[in-house]
Amino acid sequence: MSEPLLTVADSLKDRARAALGSRNLILVGLMGAGKSAVGRIVASQLGIPFIDSDHEIERVSRMTIPELFAAYGEDEFRALETRVMKRLLKGGPRVVSTGGGAFINERTRRHIIKGGVSVWLKADLDVLWERVNKRDNRPLLKTENPKQTLEGLMNARYPIYAQADLTVLSRDVRKEIMADEVLKAMIEAQKESAAS
Structure with a gap:
């Protein structure tokens, strides 16, 4: 019997998984870029665990992110975030x-x-604003003009x-498409690395 043919999707997943190896895949970017939504799909496609660092911070602190900001301020929150990220990135692979x-x-x-492959999900202001303005759980956007604040964060960050x-450009497409683009970027980066 012949072996079943791999689908294009299976081939993409397998090549991306091989490109990642035992490293972590870390998604970075502004609020609303799709890090959690895309990350869950990427992890599922790669067959590895997914961890949302904000959820982990909330779990260990037993407080929500807005509560942490209100009680301790951004500096203390960032210190906790650093400790949690250091711990999360010790093992792998995971998203x-x-x-x-x-x-x-x-x-x-x-x-x-140091902990893996970082992927910036880059989105333009209109995409981010469309995603974040529906929620009231973004401490940094509790300002007089939250869209302007978001634009300022973009310029600074x-x-x-x-x-x-x-x-990887985050735009108004299905999350599955974005996840595939993350996988393709990983494969392409590995090819470029191998060629040099």
């Missing part, structure tokens, strides 16, 4: 979605760079996110 500010913190960014290993 980890980060909070929007995680990669901005230099100490956390070093852990991410995008040069830092650009330090990620890979960049």
Whole structure:
């Protein structure tokens, strides 16, 4: 009997899984970029665990992110985030979605760079705004003009996110398409690395 033919999707998953090896895949980017939604799908496709770092922070602190910000401020939240990320990235492989500010913190960014392959889900302002303005759980957007605040965060953070290993454009398409694009970016990066 002949072996069954691999579908294009199976081949993509297998090649991406091989490209990742035992490393972690860490999704970075602004709030609303799709890190958690896309990350869950990527993890499922690769057959590895998915961890949302914000959920892990909430679990260990027994507080929500807005409660942490209100009670302790952003600096203390970032210190906790760094400790949690350091712990999460010790094992692998897994897919980890980060909070929007995680990669901005230099100490956390070093852990991410050391801990695996970082992928920036880059989105334009209109896409981000459409996704985040429906919720009231974004502490950094509790301002007089939240869209302007979001734009300011983009201007400040995008040069830092650009330090990620890979960049995938997050846009208004199905999450499954975005997940496939993350897998393709991993495969392409491995090809380029092998060629050099």
